[in-house]
Amino acid sequence: MATDFSSIPVLDFSQSQDAATKPAFLLALRHALTHVGFFYLAHHSVPPELVAAAAAFCPEFFALPDAEKERVRMAHSPHFFGYSRLGAELTKGAVDQREQFDFGTSTGPRWAEGDPDWMRLWGPSQWPEEHLLPGFRDTFVRYAAALQALSGALLALAAEALGLPRDAFARFFETDGNQDRLKVVKYPVPADDASRQGVGPHYDGGFLTLLLQASPHRGLQVQNFAGEWIDAPPMPGTFVVNIGKALETITQGVAIATSHRVLSPEKGSTPRYSIPFFQMIRRDRIIGQEVLELPPEILKIKESRGQLGSDSVNYAEYHEVPAGMVALVSRIKSHPDVAQQHYPEHFQQFFPDGLPAHGIAY
Numbered sequence: 004m005a006t007d008f009s010s011i012p013v014l015d016f017s018q019s020q021d022a023a024t025k026p027a028f029l030l031a032l033r034h035a036l037t038h039v040g041f042f043y044l045a046h047h048s049v050p051p052e053l054v055a056a057a058a059a060f061c062p063e064f065f066a067l068p069d070a071e072k073e074r075v076r077m078a079h080s081p082h083f084f085g086y087s088r089l090g091a092e093l094t095k096g097a098v099d100q101r102e103q104f105d106f107g108t109s110t111g112p113r114w115a116e117g118d119p120d121w122m123r124l125w126g127p128s129q130w131p132e133e134h135l136l137p138g139f140r141d142t143f144v145r146y147a148a149a150l151q152a153l154s155g156a157l158l159a160l161a162a163e164a165l166g167l168p169r170d171a172f173a174r175f176f177e178t179d180g181n182q183d184r185l186k187v188v189k190y191p192v193p194a195d196d197a198s199r200q201g202v203g204p205h206y207d208g209g210f211l212t213l214l215l216q217a218s219p220h221r222g223l224q225v226q227n228f229a230g231e232w233i234d235a236p237p238m239p240g241t242f243v244v245n246i247g248k249a250l251e252t253i254t255q256g257v258a259i260a261t262s263h264r265v266l267s268p269e270k271g272s273t274p275r276y277s278i279p280f281f282q283m284i285r286r287d288r289i290i291g292q293e294v295l296e297l298p299p300e301i302l303k304i305k306e307s308r309g310q311l312g313s314d315s316v317n318y319a320e321y322h323e324v325p326a327g328m329v330a331l332v333s334r335i336k337s338h339p340d341v342a343q344q345h346y347p348e349h350f351q352q353f354f355p356d357g358l359p360a361h362g363i364a365y
């Protein structure tokens with residue numbers, strides 16, 4: 004296809020802050036949203052020292068004593084926050100070769116007795132003991148807040164790029180605090196006979212994902228319209244931004260969520276680290292029933308670009324159930340043992356034969 008991509012565009016965030024260069028930024032953003040679903044964001048607003056501090060903590064976290072990682076393991080958390088050991092996570096039923104620590108920005112409205120159980124997805128994070136990793140919690144709280152602010156600014160720009168008012172997406176967020184999710188991820192060098200599925204092909208579920216590639220390893224790949232895997236190598240000073248299925252859904256498929264995966268580091272290499280930030284939406288809306296009206300010239304882009312090749316079965320539920328339920332089901336499928344502990348009825352429904360041999364999140 005003529006408009007298919009063979010590399011990931013680079014956008015300069017600073018252009019969006021200057022009236023003279025903003026139109027060019029919005030055009031580039033429109034193209035990235037509608038034809039690629041991924042872009043690098045350079046010259047962004049997050050201080051480089053904060054990014055460097057977060058990256059430096061990645062190997063340190065995973066070097067914590069096993070007992071401490073056990074203490075904060077995800078199975079203790081109905082909010083799916085905490086530590087998952089290697090091989091604990093599934094993508095479409097296959098085991099991912101990664102270890103991770105999930106946490107969230109500060110919590111918005113919480114679950115209360117009588118609320119649907121997907122309201123419980125939001126809640127407090129678990130943190131390692133301060134004396135074992137001084138500064139870790141403070142750094143990541145500040146990092147998360149900075150990423151939340153940047154993702155909000157970027158989403159307002161995305162609205163403008165699609166011919167919408169800046170606040171077009173506001174109604175999909177809690178007004179008194181929205182909880183976004185982050186994780187610190189380690190992709191080890193696999194053993195000789197192990198699979199190289201760092202994380203299998205998938206879509207992200209929310210609005211925008213802002214990924215820090217926290218070590219110089221290649222491995223992230225993005226699937227184009229023809230189904231080819233395009234490398235997205237680390238580029239210092241940037242975040243890799245991609246679109247999730249919720250944003251695709253409410254823009255009537257104009258902004259595209261693109262399938263991506265991570266290959267484990269090569270034999271003889273060292274572990275790869277990354278820190279994705281996932282912009283989440285409020286839980287109580289069936290967003291497929293609230294799609295945005297878009298200007299005709301923007302809707303037309305869909306026709307000129309053609310059909311996306313890869314499957315879009317995942318997240319079709321956005322048309323049927325509240326966004327919180329969609330997010331909960333996605334977590335349950337990835338972390339069945341957390342579900343078994345905290346959401347036994349859903350667990351029974353998705354895993355009627357009991358816990359898979361893999362998929363234990365500790």
Ligand SMILES: O=C(O)CCC(=O)C(=O)O
Pocket residue numbers: 188202207214216223263264265277278279
């Ligand atoms: O680690 C990466 O580079 C990407 C991770 C990812 O796609 C995800 O966790 O959704």
Ligand SMILES: [Fe+2]
Pocket residue numbers: 205206207263
């Ligand atoms: Fe992803």
